[in-house]
Amino acid sequence: MDVSIDESSAIPVYRQLVQQVVKAVGDGRLRPGDPLPTIRQLAVDLDLTPATVSKVYQILEAAGIVATAGRRGTFVHGEASANVGRFLSREMEIRFREFVDEQLQAGIAFADLKRFVTKELSDSNRRNA
């Protein structure tokens, strides 16, 4: 499978890569034990610095989605499928907290924000029903 990045996107490149790997594990395109490329290979192919790719692997490793086995390389973790759900919830919490803080700092009233979020959630629920 391929991964792609878009440097013109507002989402940082490392996060784009994390999201794609997590999605691939979630939908079964990457299975536990599947080998992943080395940091150097991915950095060279995507024309990124090794530090960026290293950050991606560190995040994924900390989340239990990939495991590094010394010189044998990096693999999809045996419990990756179970850990994807936990990782996505934690990511959502962090990003939602960032979003709320940003809006409150920008001067949006708490009550307005709450009303907006509630409305968006119920609209989304209706759309997906």
Add this chain to the structure above:
Amino acid sequence: MNLTIVASWILMGSLAWMGTASLDVQRKQTLAKNMDWVLENPDFLRRHLRAPLWPLFALTLFCMVVIAFGFWSLPSLEAVYLKNGTILAAAGILCAVHGFQESRIAQAIPKPDRRSATLRPRSLENYAPKAFRWSADAALLLVSLGVLVAWSLGAVTAAFAVAVAISIATLVGVVAWGRWATLSERSPHFQQVRRITDKDLSENYRRFAVQLMLSMQLVVALLVAVQLAVQLAGWQLVHNPLQTMLQEVFGGQRTFPVLVRYEHYDAVVSILAAILVAWLPWTPAFADIRKINLVSLAKEETR
């Protein structure tokens, strides 16, 4: 005309033919860093569409003159040294000049915002069948052991054993570096090549490079095996300057009559190398990207 000169000139001709194909392929790889941008800039494309071939032709002509001069006026061994040294120096100069030019052009092309890569790790297993890899490694190991056993039994000289050890160590170093370089080679046209051809050039290139290195291992193992068999029969295949030098270092060892004259051996090697080199541009790795016509692509883009 001297057979060695003719053989060397044939080799130079095939090297020049492969050189033109390689420069063409390399230039397209450089431009493929961001093909969309290149096609949107027709002036840039026109200026850099073809790699300049005159340094290649000038160096080829220079080598041919030096080779003819060497074989006409020097003893055969010195002439072979001069020939090999000149070809290596010319190749080094060409690589340096061309590498500098390509890196300057690549720097002028902006990185595309959208880039993609495979999440599949590259390893030798993807590029050569297991049996091929094992045979190449086993062949080299077996001939090394054969030479070691023959030397310990006193059937071959220490100079021969050390010369073989040096050759094999050099080969192993070259192959190890080649494998590393092949696997870590960038795939700059990963997206672009799919737009243009139905094959993945980088993968073709890696398959070709890995299989060429494994073939080299097999050929060297075969050559060492032939030399060992000839020496076990009481002969030396060809006069080997390294072996002669080592013989002087170790001293007091028996010498074997030489079976083939060095310049004849060199002529045969030149012809075989010329055939191999002339065949390289027809391999899928080269052929795939050679069929890309950037001019017609540019015309399609502007239509």
